[in-house]
Amino acid sequence: MNDLMLDLETVATSANAAIISIGAVWFDVQEGVLGEAFYQAVDLSDVIKHGFDVDGSTLSWWMKQSEAARQVFDDPGMVGIEAALKQFANFVKTTNEPTRVWGKGPAFDNAILANAYRRMGLDKPWIYYDDRCVRTMQDVGKYFGIEPPQFSDSGGVPHNALDDARYQAECICYIFSRLPERPVSQR
Numbered sequence: 001m002n003d004l005m006l007d008l009e010t011v012a013t014s015a016n017a018a019i020i021s022i023g024a025v026w027f028d029v030q031e032g033v034l035g036e037a038f039y040q041a042v043d044l045s046d047v048i049k050h051g052f053d054v055d056g057s058t059l060s061w062w063m064k065q066s067e068a069a070r071q072v073f074d075d076p077g078m079v080g081i082e083a084a085l086k087q088f089a090n091f092v093k094t095t096n097e098p099t100r101v102w103g104k105g106p107a108f109d110n111a112i113l114a115n116a117y118r119r120m121g122l123d124k125p126w127i128y129y130d131d132r133c134v135r136t137m138q139d140v141g142k143y144f145g146i147e148p149p150q151f152s153d154s155g156g157v158p159h160n161a162l163d164d165a166r167y168q169a170e171c172i173c174y175i176f177s178r179l180p181e182r183p184v185s186q187r
Contacts, residue, residue: 001026001035002097004126005134005169007161008109009072011044011054011062015107015115018052019081020044021072022088022113023161025169026095032173038091039162040084041075050081050119069159082120088113092125099125102132104168134168141175148174 006024010017019042026035048054062070079087092099103109110131117124141148148171156163 001028002095003027003029003100003102003132003169003172004092005102005165005172006109006113007104007165007168008112009159009161010112011058012052013055013058013108014053015111016051016053016119017058017112018044018047018054019084019112019116020047021075021161022084023163023165024088024091025162025165027169027173029173029176032177034166034169034173036091036094037162037166038088040087041072041078042081042084043078044073046080052081052116052119065159066157068157072160081116082122085113085117085120085122089117089122089125098127098130100130100132101126102134102168102172104134104164106131106133106136134172137172137175141178144179146175146178 004024004026006022008019008023009021010019012018021041022038024038026037027033028035101110103113114124114128138148151158151167154163154167154170156167158164
């Protein structure tokens with residue numbers, strides 16, 4: 001598998017947003033199956049110490065989310081941002097294949113995580129031209145009349161980075177499987 005769905009939870013929306021969790025799952029877009037997953041909560045005080053942005057309106061938004069989603073702030077397994085980035089890089093490197101990294105929005109997940117690697121002086125574990133956008137594929141699906149299942153059907157917790165990543169990967173697989181002509185090769 002060389003498609004990787006990424007989802008971040010943050011406390012701002014800028015490229016320098018403070019990351020509070022990273023979720024990711026490998027998936028095979030042509031076979032429509034999900035593979036190994038990654039989840040890591042990040043210590044907000046550590047991220048702030050490193051100068052990442054916190055936005056009051058985003059914090060206010062978090063206070064309105066479910067108790068299950070807000071548990072990320074009290075996750076006993078949280079680590080500092082540097083450790084989380086290194087763990088994610090090791091997870092990405094589990095494949096020798098070129099990796100397409102999908103995120104929901106060209107200026108959000110992938111861009112924020114790329115900025116975090118740069119800010120922390122670490123190598124980002126994918127190449128810029130392998131960035132992919134969930135929202136673009138959702139729009140392509142709508143063009144062909146393809147509406148993926150609703151998140152509520154997934155059984156996950158909204159705004160849990162891993163549950164969101166799994167759902168988004170399932171949506172991409174669903175859309176690909178219903179396109180009029182399936183691609184022969186991805187590369």
